[in-house]
Amino acid sequence: MSSPRPSSPVNSPSTGSTTARPASPKPPGGPATAIRRKAAADRADKVANARPSSTRAAGAGGSSSTMLKLYTDESPGLKVDPFVVMVLSIGFIISVVALHIIAKVTKRFSS
Numbered sequence: 001m002s003s004p005r006p007s008s009p010v011n012s013p014s015t016g017s018t019t020a021r022p023a024s025p026k027p028p029g030g031p032a033t034a035i036r037r038k039a040a041a042d043r044a045d046k047v048a049n050a051r052p053s054s055t056r057a058a059g060a061g062g063s064s065s066t067m068l069k070l071y072t073d074e075s076p077g078l079k080v081d082p083f084v085v086m087v088l089s090i091g092f093i094i095s096v097v098a099l100h101i102i103a104k105v106t107k108r109f110s111s
Helices: 031-048 056-060 082-110
Strands: none
Touching: none
């Protein structure tokens, strides 16, 4: 019976000579795996930290999942530090409260 495939050493008739066991694959882990994992992590970090090259790539094309993607470094307009915005907004709230207090005080003394 002739088959197109060679027969495996397990099923071949034994002629009395012992054959060496084929080499098993390397066990998982080791320095090569650590190097591959580090390289994959570096590639993932590089992709995650990459800046978009255009506004559409930043997510302003209508399919963005968050509004934060709209505000990139290349967007035109005034760039203001968040601390300055916080100070100005608190100052505005304080001025509105002060004007309400002044209006109540002047109304009480004028009548």
